[in-house]
């Protein structure tokens with residue numbers, strides 16, 4: 001029986017993963033090692049009982065008594081805290097979902113790679129902050145990383161059986177988010193509720209807001225560069241409001257392979273779950289005649305500066321990804337708390353990168369995870385200073 005763990009089990013990706021596992025037979029078909037969440041103890045406990053998990057872990061220590069109570073008599077071990085999540089990743093599992101949001105997903109993903117097996121990687125922040133270390137760790141331990149971001153799963157699928165040397169360009173699509181057609185003046189006043197309302201995808205609130213600002217696509221450009229190794233000039237973003245074509249790969253003979261599918265993450269998760277085979281996945285089937293048309297447009301770098309910043313990060317590499325992601329997370333926290341305007345997020349990230357480049361330079365390749373985590377912490381301090389300086393109150 002195959003063993004699995006789900007990190008970030010209570011989130012959007014975690015719930016979609018749970019849905020597929022349950023439909024595939026649940027505890028009868030898979031042995032569940034670890035399930036983790038941050039605060040939703042009730043949901044975590046329900047899943048742990050149903051899948052008969054070995055251990056359930058919450059990120060926040062103060063939730064431990066509630067988790068213990070919710071799982072009393074179930075035989076499921078309980079634990080809490082960041083270290084406990086990392087320790088849960090040390091327990092071997094054949095297939096691990098990395099579905100925590102933000103840089104908090106890096107350490108558990110890295111630790112899970114050390115026992116070989118497969119890491120289904122939804123946590124794009126791991127590749128953005130520590131791409132080369134992650135790939136090296138996977139190689140050293142014979143582990144396989146399967147991209148779960150829809151665009152990256154699409155590129156992966158389009159490349160299957162192809163010669164990577166014959167690739168001319170890789171295009172990842174972006175829906176354009178809820179503000180695709182908004183003028184700059186209106187963007188300046190965009191609210192959190194407006195930014196969360198993604199037109200096509202149902203996702204966690206942080207990634208939904210990142211989609212509105214196109215910081216999500218910025219992370220994905222860097223993710224493409226790090227995971228597939230193509231140089232930045234070969235990687236493009238194309239706005240495609242219907243979110244049906246997820247990525248395209250162009251070859252030297254002029255042919256282009258496109259990957260199409262409904263806007264449902266269970267396709268990409270299911271692909272990773274069944275890989276290298278194709279399994280049954282219960283997503284809605286495409287009806288192109290009913291859709292009628294698909295449209296495409298170039299992204300607007302003026303209204304969405306995140307893409308330009310990502311290009312800079314892809315050029316510098318080294319610790320730039322860790323700094324970029326940390327600054328973005330702080331900027332997002334400030335926007336969500338009402339302390340920063342929507343456009344202020346890009347300003348905070350740009351200024352933080354400028355300050356850090358001037359202070360230390362960001363191009364040095366990290367030799368270990370500690371260096372990445374140190375840059376993550378330092379960039380957060382600098383970004384917070386920057387955001388505080390921009391506050392209007």
Ligand code: NAD
Nearest residue numbers: 008010011012013037038059100101104122123124203204
């Ligand atoms: P979410 O906010 O819905 O869920 C995040 C999960 O992480 C939850 O289980 C939460 O409890 C946990 N978590 C949050 N902070 C934590 C911390 N500090 N320590 C430990 N656990 C913590 O997010 P999501 O939309 O499911 O996204 C998860 C990841 O997948 C992100 O990296 C996101 O970019 C990526 N992703 C998501 C989608 C999507 O459709 N939702 C698509 C592509 C990629």
Ligand code: MG
Nearest residue numbers: 149150151220
């Ligand atoms: Mg994506």
